[in-house]
Amino acid sequence: MKPTKGKRSGARIAKGRTQHVKGSRKAKAKRIDSKPGRPVKAARKPARASNTKTAGANRRAKPVTPARSESATPRPGASALLGRFDVAIVGGGPGGSTLAALLRNQGRSVCIVERVKFPRFRIGESLLPFSIDIWKKSGVLQKIHDIGFMVKRGARFVIDETLEEECFWFKNGLDKDHPYAFQVQRADFDKVLLDHAADRGARVFQPLSATSFLARPDKAILETKEGRIEAQVVCDVSGRWTFMSSRQGQRKVHPTHRKVTAFNHFTNVVRCEQDPSNIIIVRFGDTRMGWFWLIPFSDGTTSVGVVADAEYYRQAQLSPEQFLWKSIKESRAMEPRMRHAVACGEYRSEADFSFTSDRHVADRLIKVGDAGAFIDPVFSSGVFLSTKAAELAAEALDKAFAVNDFSERMFQDYEQKIRSGTAVFWAFIDAFYNRDFLKQMVTSRRRPLLQSSITSLLAGDIYNMDNALITYLTGKGGAFADEEMKALVG
Structure with missing residues (x-):
């Protein structure tokens, strides 16, 4: 029975049916079960090393040797088999690589499918202290320290029109045990995390694009441009590319938070006087206009950007460089700091349209981080929310493997936690x-x-x-x- 077509290129998922997202290949969707909530179980257990505990064991499994790609002679019309794993992860950014490392700690065989070669440029360069515990758990924290990223101890907020300001020091929060985070160039930072996941035994396919996903009663199938990967669960950690949500027609753009950002890296920027490691956020204009960021790096460069309403940006009809400098020159707080600044990179712009998904989970599928929702980045929440979601997803998967049940109902608690955490940031942003x-x-x-x-x-x-x-x-x-x-x- 073919799945019902959705509004976009994907398929709307009905209860009792497999999830089939159209890609470069077509696959027949088979009925799983017409009874909602019935466990979706694997027909057989994935191959493990002899010292690994079974999926239903009470004790946590020990790390195993990373799974190798398995060669197989494909059936006529079938794609080549790239490998079989417990979990296949789409996306090798901070969320995907953190999830892979946490799952390897559980003894799961894991692969990451990342569509671009690292290192690559990204914004979202200011991190939050409550990510530190997660990176410590994944084993990568010392490697982050060893790179020598700028240590971030607080954040400074400024009202542009009045120049009123306040600095918030993390050591003065209600929780005194999280006094710092980092300011990072994402090209270097993301590669450290992905390399760590590979060091822990995750198989990394890079560069390789995923093209479709199919949930069957006995397994999940992830099709790529080079062949298929079979797993018990697929985790979509593809970021704002939203591999699954876009194909399912579930990506819902926020009706009012439609922003555009223009940015670059600079030298000779005047940094925060209280502590040059602090991020500076400058709020300007009317209630929906926008704000600036100023993020310092340890090599002496500084990331500077402006976030404004998309309609305001469109009406200006300026290049990213022109729009950024026009905004800076009109700012009481930013113009003195940027008076002698020299650009040392490429001027860029991105649409920071906030969005969410109708669902974050389904049978044999979990969406993690920006793949499920993206919110206004004024509080530098992007990497943290993705990393926190990775931790919560790893916990949910541990429970699912313990009972060999990968149905949607096993991941409902994960979805509730993701939505409640995102709601807190949304309320703070408003x-x-x-x-x-x-x-x-x-x-x-x-x-x-x-x-x-x-x-x-x-x-x-x-x-x-x-x-x-x-x-x-x-x-x-x-x-x-x-x-x-x-x-x-x-």
Whole structure:
């Protein structure tokens, strides 16, 4: 039975059917089961080394020798078999490589399918302290330190029109155990994480593009341009490429947060006076106009960019270079810092359209990080949310392998956690675009509890429901739900 066609090139997934996303090859979708919630189990266990525990064992499996690609004579019309793994990951960025390392710690055989060769340029260069524990767990933290990235101790926020400002030091958050993060050039940083996953035993296919996904009763099939990969589960960690959501027609752009950014790297930029390692965020214009970032690196260069409404950018009809410099020259806070700056890279622009997906999980499928949702990057949340999602996905997969059940219902708790964490950042972002709340941010020194609560959110402590600011901003009441706090968010 063929799957029902969706709005785009993919297929709408109905209960009781396989998930089939059209790619360069066609595959017949077979019915899994008409009863919702029935476990989807593997017909056989994947091959493991002799010291590996079985999938249903109570104790955690020991690391195994990485799986090799298996050659097979393809059936007439079938693609070549590249290999069989417990988990196939689409995307080798921070989320994908972190997930691979965590799964290897569980003893799972893992492959990563990455469509471009590393190193490659990316923005999203300022990281959050609550990622540190995850990288320590994956085993890569010392390697990050060894590269010599700039240590980030805080964030400075400035209102452009009034030059009011405040610096938030991570050591002063509600949680005192996460005092720092890093400022990184993503080309180097992402390669460190991917190389670490390979060192841990993950098989990396690079450069190689995934083309389609099919969930069957006994396995998942990931088609690529060079052949197929068979696994128990496929994890889409493809970033804003959204390998699965785009094909399923589930990528929903946020109706109001439609932004465009123009940026470059520079020398001779005036950095934060309190601490030159701090990121600076400058808010300008009316309630929906935009903001600047200034991110310092250890080699003396600085990433500088402007984020503005897409319509405002379109009407300007300027190149990325022209738009960035026009915005800088009109800024009271940025113009003095950039007066002697010299560009040392290529001027670029990207559409930072915030979006989400209808679903983050399905039978034999988990979406991780930006592949499932992307939010306004004003609080440098992108890499953190992807890394945190990788940790949560690894936990969900560990439970699924323990009972040999890879149906959608096994991943519902993961989806709920992802949506609740993203909702906290969304509430914080909406507050940032409110003039009254921004005013309270830059004058929060006189209210120590408010400042500590804001600092904790800036550090990525989004699941701490003891933070009264979280309970207030997400509409759940709490200690800040008084007349003064109500005025902050309108």
